Amino acid sequence: MMIGTIFDIREFAVHDGPGIRTTVFLKGCPLRCAWCHNPEGFVRAFQTLSTAAGSRTVGQNISAEDLARLLNRQAHILRAGEGGVTFSGGEPLMQTPFVAEVIDRLEDTHVVLDTSGYAEQDDFRLVARRCNLVYFDLKLIDPTDHRRFTGQENGPILKNLSSLAEMGIPYVVRVPLVPGVTDTDCNLTAIAEVVRDLPGLVEVNLLPYNRAAGGKYEGLGLSFQPSWDETRAVNANVTCFTDVGLKATVVGWTTEEGQENG
């Protein structure tokens, strides 16, 4: 019986895939992206999060069977709502056997893997082939910048991306737009170059930087030190992608009257 560590389960997670979804956040991540808004996902160990509302323990051990049972109790609702379950984090691939077992126990459920792509190739393939859709983060193409802002090499990520492209599973490449870091035309163009000829790409999502990103650091005893200008508007330059024939969408922006953006 596999035991996993999660830090949250959130229903009606409208930003984590199609339809009505429930997202499971797995605890532990190999990357330390400087802009990460879920720092409680960094380490697998339980932590105490202190806020004005009081302190609470972040982290919960749960068996694959229990988690699957919990999710299966709402599977019919997720199906009827054209959605399913999303595994996010943290990095779900840090707990590959657990995640794979949970997926295997799900009853006819659409599964999205939301991943940084940083994992052993076997682990990556093990989970990815059990999913209906992969949200694959691509942050920085320049290896030095990647190391500097995430703490890891991007080699394994790019390797898994090409592996994913060969698997025939649809995927969305998601680019967090951090002002002056990832949102430069240079980086966006480089990303476009990497993904333009990959088969199976549904679209590119650009996710503008959220200024509330640093909110939880202090409560965890961490410090959030952005080296970029947080107040600067992000460069959501979709043309870097559309110019080479890719579909790209800025997620989470509203236009006038609250109409959805395309």
Place this chain on the structure above:
Amino acid sequence: MDSRLESMRQSVRNGAHRSLRRGPEIGILAECEREGLSWVRRSARLTRRMCEAEQVVIAPDERIVFVRTVQSVPPLYNPSDWIALTSHRKLHELGPISNICADWEMVLDQGLLGRRAAAQATRARLATDPAAVEFLDCAIETIDAVLALADRYARGARERLRQDVADVLEQVPARKPRSFRGALQFLRLCHAVLWMSGHYHCGLGRFDQYMWPYLKADLDSGRLDEPQAEALLAEFFISLNKDSDLYPGVQQGDNGQSLMLGGVRRDGSCGVNPLTYMALRVALEVSMIDPKINLRVTPDTDLDLLELAAKLTRRGLGFPQYSNDEVVIPGLVRHGYDLEDARDYTVAACWEYIIPGRGMDVVNIGAVSLPAAVHEGIVEGLRKAESFECILARTAGNIEAQVRSLADAYRDLLLPPAPYYSVLMDGCLETGRDCSHGLQYNNFGIHGAASSSAADALAAVRQVVFERRTASASDLLRALDSNLRGYEAIERELKHGAPKVGNNDESVDALLVWLLDRFAGACESYGDNGRGGLLRPGSGSAMYYVWLAQGRRGMSEPVVGATADGRRRGEFFSANLAPSPGAVVRGPISVLQTFSKLDYARICNGGPITMELAESVFRDPGSIRRVAMLIRTFAHLGCQQLQLNTLDIETLRDARRHPERHRNLIVRVWGWSGYFCELAPEYQDQIVSRHMYALRASAIPLTAKEVIGHEPCARNDSIDDLHAVPGRPKR
């Protein structure tokens, strides 16, 4: 909306029309006393004098006219006579009949002249029955008063060279409208006179059902095209906001101008029509607090209708509120409503189900404080070292005692005569009986308030004292006595260690179901309510989530201090059907699953599952469809009623700091929507501390303290005094 309507909307919102309120402040006491008038004659005289005192106001660009120029409704009796008349009887709230819904379909169809003819025919038939003759004379007096007012408006229109307005008013409300515009004008005037007669929470009923024939005839004949019809409807909706500052209510906006859309017809066929859609579209455009839109749905309701409703939800007005026909109708039938009538349900002021024209139910005689029933059971039971089962038995007894005490107090209910309302109800003119004597349905509704908090308290005690035994009975009693101060370990255990309602967790959900079943059982066993009706238990809380938690002058419901769910004294209880404040929940799906377990056939008074969506939900592509599917999930799961609100916590925070920048910010309060900045601070606090669903991952739910910069308000009598409360006329 075109610029004419936009400026009309702005002007109503800015209250420009209030400068017109210079009509004479009238009094009728002298003449009533001089003539020795009976109560019913005084009521009719009031309607007449109010109508006579109104001054004709027709703005140059208005098509649907009427605005009140007389500010206040004068008393019918001097204070000592009023006390002599009423002191030995129970009055409901302010006294006058409220919170019901006229049979607008019938009134429009017959016209006031048709109603007058009905009254005269009955008067001839019952000529030897002095009570009937007096009532019918009074009803006719009110009809004539409204007709005379319409006539003066028609003359005024001609003088102002507004032949179009005059033409409409020569037809309505005397006769059946010949156009959609006529029907809207009819409704505007007859509805306003209800308020002028001292009634309040006057419902608008199944608007798309009774209005559609008039609109359809205009569209079919080409007299109106769709944009013209929408403009008329927008103007009508705006007009309903004109007088709301004169309405009594617990807070500004609590005025019960509820309007129902959709649902099945009396014959069971689907009643959704083009006006259902149009009313939703226009409400979205107008975006004011009135009318308060309700939508009846089933699991099979078209997704496009739900998507349109979801767009209105996105607007953050706190409506539409959704009711599930497949659950509501059988519940009403079980409580003695004829199937055809049950299919015709609408809501009273907030969510309480009522039948237009036939319901003289008093849907809100008070609240059972479920947390108090549980708390007393826990304290007594633990003191006597009893088992958990004994605590449950005590709780059931307490619920029954509260129900009995509320219902006993209302056995001698005194409903003042209402000759004008009777004109608009079914059968009063035909039988010569004022509606205050009762109609087809005369049930009482009771709120089963704060059920989640109560169930959480039971679950926590069971776990902490009886299962895990992490605290002894005496420790827990001492902790509750000390408001949990100095007992933080126990507090944590109660608050965070025990299961909470809203997570589809059977152990605690079963207690919730049990509580509401006991509540229903207590109502059922009470029997006749003294008016030939029964007690309808509901799941709403109205303002009781604040009142029961903090106390309230003049309130008879019990107030408790710290409770075993880990809530400290004065902190809010759960509102309607929602998880307790501070309970950790995964989100809307589990919340719906939890509340789908209730036996709504027994809990039929209404009381919505209340959920707040983060405004950021709607920044995602496909969000409208997702919210529509969430509404359908609600219906699929067999839940009864849903209030879905959109809140932007940042905006609320800014509104606390800079109210002047957010004058038009609208929020749902309990069964109604109001302007955030016009609410008393304790209500603002409760809103900002609600559970928020579908926040962006990066967003952290804020506590009330973080949002407003201080601890949530405790009771504040000086604030209370600014607002009208039941039992005290608004000044």
